[in-house]
Amino acid sequence: MINSNNKMIVKVPSFIFRIFSVWLRHYQVYTKTIISNGFPPFLEPLILLAGLGLGLGKFVGAIEGVDYVKFLATGIAVTSAMYTAAFECTFGTFLRLDFDNIYDGMLSASITVKDLLLGEIFFAGTKGLFFSSAVLIVLSFFGLIPSFFAFLAPLVGFLTGLMFGALSLFVTSFVTTINHFNFYFTGFLTPMFFFSGIIFPLNSLPKFAAQIAVFFPLTHSVNLIRALCLNKDNPNLFFDLTYIIIFILIFSFLAVWRLGKRIIN
């Protein structure tokens, strides 16, 4: 048990396994109330489609040759991923951090802050995957998805979840009271919902606004999912994917660095 330096030799679980065990904790808590947790992701797209698609769609007709219902519905698949990841890693994280001492408990086991936060982001990605899948299931039920490649679309939900999980953790690192999240939700996520090509195409915006929209992470998720679900030609797919991956890496790093400093003093 003891080597030449008088250190006890131990076999600590691997990095991947540790992240997975954090994920497993969140998964278990989430699925414990799966009926109440699994209900909204299926119901919300139904409400939106009925309200906006059927009602508004009559006036709009087709956008870029696509029925407005289809146009809108595919966008909703990524916004639901965005919102679930954002809620998980703002309010959820803040509660685990400050009120329930959940992180404190986890960090007493052989888990590091980095494992903890990456597990958190990974779970946000998983929720994104689940939420966008739910939307896509509802859509295909109504025959609204013409493309075979739509089966890859939940992966876009996963990436969207990772992006907004990482970004939201970073935002949480600045927050001292839970009310501060209003700035993030109303000041950033809501405008993004309207100006990233979900409700109307970006090329209908004035040029400067369209250029700003390119910086929004959600814009690239929307581009990817439309390409997959609607068979739309998209010459910039590689750029969109690269943007998303770099965004995830940068904000994961920033989140671990900033929140890590807050947890370890």
Next chain:
Amino acid sequence: MSEIDLSNYVVQVSGVSKKFKDLKALKELSFSVEKATCLGLLGPNGSGKTTMMKILYGKTLRDNPQVSQVSVFGYDPTTNELEIKYLSGIVPQEDNLDAELSVWQNLVIYSRFYGLSKKDYLPRLNYLLNFMELQPKRDSKIRELSGGMRRRLIIARALINSPRLLILDEPTTGLDPQVRHVIWEKLRLLKKEGVSILLTTHYMEEAFQICDKLIILHKGEKILEGEPNFLIEKNIEKYVLEILNLDHFEKVERKISVPRVEKTGNCYFIYSNDLEKLKQIRDKFSAGDSYLRQSNLEDLFLKITGRQLGD
């Protein structure tokens, strides 16, 4: 250093300091924990006990890690936090059970953090539930548990990976006497099995019951160190007479010379090795106004750290 057989020491700390903004939480603290013994850190609130505990498992980082030394099983927490946590069970001051999960699920999830497979954790968790007398509560929600049950569950959780060191931060604060005695008994059993224990406490009796060695901390500094009995013998008079009626005392004080006295708002404490002398003083008071007893660790603690509130 080279003369010490490291394998006999589970924890070694030397010259550790920690500053939070303007507050010096720890000043050049040094101590060590021998294998299969219990070391108690005693001190008022804000004396640095918890900070020291957190430094051991990497939850708090010490200042200038190059010049100070912390070794737990030969590992430095600044670089090998994981190994230390893998080998140690940690019981923090605050309740941090997962309120969204049941008793059993809390333990299972925690087993996963250590990488234990179902085959390994099933018998272990059942053993621990029995050991901590929680088997009937196996499927209860955390909210349904009393404070004592939660504490026992947190200790059970800390024992999952069969730790060689237990780090306990005020393990019995706020619990009733029955639970405290059960916990002390379990800790003594663990010590017999070879587990080393480091604990912080306010309870002098707790320190007496389970600690082989004590360190009294005050404002981040070690002011006394030794075996509980020896500390009392060496540092404080054998007997104490508590005077609860102050008005009367002043009349008595004028008539006879009294040994060392400590005063607080409402009471006087007269310390002496001379029991007869104290009896003589006591006889001048009516029964309800005085109380003669052997001095204990609490008296020592108050003598050293002062009677006024620290924070």
